[in-house]
Amino acid sequence: xxxxxxxxxxxxxxxxxxxxxxxxxxxxxxxxxxxxxxxxxxxxxxxxxxxxxxxxxxxxxxxxxxxxxxxxxxxxxxxxxxxxxxxxxxxxxxxxxxxxxxxxxxxxxxxxxxxxxxxxxxxxxxxxxxxxxxxxxxxxxxxxxxxxxxxxxxxxxxxxxxxxxxxxxxxxxxxxxxxxxxxxxxxxxxxxxxxxxxxxxxxxxxxxxxxxxxxxxxxxxxxxxxxxxxxxxxxxxxxxxxxxxxxxxxxxxxxxxxxxxxxxxxxxxxxxxxxxxxxxxxxxxxxxxxxxxxxxxxxxxxxxxxxxxxxxxxxxxxxxxxxxxxxxxxxxxxxxxxxxxxxxxxxxxxxxxxxxxxxxxxxxxxxxxxxxxxxx
Ligand code: HMG
Numbered sequence: 001x002x003x004x005x006x007x008x009x010x011x012x013x014x015x016x017x018x019x020x021x022x023x024x025x026x027x028x029x030x031x032x033x034x035x036x037x038x039x040x041x042x043x044x045x046x047x048x049x050x051x052x053x054x055x056x057x058x059x060x061x062x063x064x065x066x067x068x069x070x071x072x073x074x075x076x077x078x079x080x081x082x083x084x085x086x087x088x089x090x091x092x093x094x095x096x097x098x099x100x101x102x103x104x105x106x107x108x109x110x111x112x113x114x115x116x117x118x119x120x121x122x123x124x125x126x127x128x129x130x131x132x133x134x135x136x137x138x139x140x141x142x143x144x145x146x147x148x149x150x151x152x153x154x155x156x157x158x159x160x161x162x163x164x165x166x167x168x169x170x171x172x173x174x175x176x177x178x179x180x181x182x183x184x185x186x187x188x189x190x191x192x193x194x195x196x197x198x199x200x201x202x203x204x205x206x207x208x209x210x211x212x213x214x215x216x217x218x219x220x221x222x223x224x225x226x227x228x229x230x231x232x233x234x235x236x237x238x239x240x241x242x243x244x245x246x247x248x249x250x251x252x253x254x255x256x257x258x259x260x261x262x263x264x265x266x267x268x269x270x271x272x273x274x275x276x277x278x279x280x281x282x283x284x285x286x287x288x289x290x291x292x293x294x295x296x297x298x299x300x301x302x303x304x305x306x307x308x309x310x311x312x313x314x315x316x317x318x319x320x321x322x323x324x325x326x327x328x329x330x331x332x333x334x335x336x337x338x339x340x341x342x343x344x345x346x347x348x349x350x351x352x353x354x355x356x357x358x359x360x361x362x363x364x365x366x367x368x369x370x371x372x373x374x375x376x
Pocket of ligand 1: 034036037038040041042082112113114115151152153154155187198199200201203204207226227228229232262264292293294
């Protein structure tokens with residue numbers, strides 16, 4: 001094979017976000033804040049709120065199920081999350097069971113704040129390069145939760161990303177990136193805490209430092225930025241000065257994020273969804289991608305968009321999923337998050353409510369700490 005460049009990358013991509021959201025006007029009114037702070041200052045219009053029938057594994061399954069059409073070829077499942085449900089057992093095992101992926105498969109859970117999915121994508125790429133013919137399922141699923149009436153409350157959200165990584169990918173070749181790791185206390189969640197300890201302003205400085213250390217100029221028309229909140233993309237873009245992308249391109253980058261909020265690991269890939277959905281034809285385009293995970297690591301890498309990529313993306317389904325969500329009032333939001341936080345601490349739990357008609361998976365029970373799922 002010497003001399004032949006093997007192309008590996010994203011063959012399929014999909015996302016899932018819960019079916020309920022909180023509008024930023026509603027949150028601002030309840031918190032006595034000028035709504036323009038949230039909408040213009042933070043750049044958010046809505047944030048997704050997790051439903052009572054779901055958790056990080058059902059969200060990952062909702063994202064992954066539609067793209068897992070060749071289950072027997074999947075040799076590796078990587079599950080990136082910072083909202084883990086077990087210190088020992090990988091969420092990827094529950095996912096493998098729920099999706100009925102055959103047992104001869106490797107599974108692992110990865111953690112490094114919002115960066116683990118990018119790490120998973122690159123590890124999967126290297127795995128496929130060294131295991132010709134094999135595929136990897138790489139997912140992230142997170143619930144960003146800072147607590148009621150905190151500065152971070154407006155930067156919450158929930159959702160999952162799923163990617164199939166293969167040789168000769170139909171969507172995008174993944175190129176190696178430039179990493180930058182630095183031990184900083186900008187955002188972290190020790191085992192003793194339900195919510196992160198965060199120094200918001202400092203975290204933005206750390207993000208900006210990592211971007212400056214890793215950015216590789218390439219004349220990009222589109223750059224996906226990790227977006228803990230949509231306005232972060234504007235801030236990051238300004239740092240790039242002469243290499244900044246246009247205001248029009250930024251609108252595409254932010255289009256999913258401003259509707260969904262922070263989904264931690266998947267937030268960068270919401271930018272990719274926005275670009276793929278909003279732009280007419282990207283064939284041959286090289287897209288820049290900046291991943292950041294607090295603590296911290298940043299990595300800048302690129303994707304080469306493949307010919308016929310439009311045959312494997314689901315623009316209509318992606319936008320319909322967003323536009324068909326239901327608005328919650330403040331009480332609905334508070335009850336949903338209280339239910340979620342309480343349930344995540346339960347050792348024994350039985351789901352007795354009704355899941356929405358269009359849900360495919362539900363957390364049925366927690367039995368002595370072990371999770372039991374059902375396909376609806
Ligand atoms: P804050 O103190 O509530 O907000 O914190 P602020 O006072 O800085 O205001 C925000 C912006 O709104 C400012 O604009 C204001 O001027 C503007 P900026 O100076 O930034 O351009 N503003 C208004 N605009 C229009 N009309 C008005 C108005 N009022 C004010 N009336 C902060 C904001 C994001 C810090 C907070 O929400 C927070 O701590 N969030 C969580 C941390 C975070 O998201 N950090 C981002 C970088 S770290 C990261 O990305 C990693 C992460 O995803 C975690 C992981 O890796 O796992 C978070």
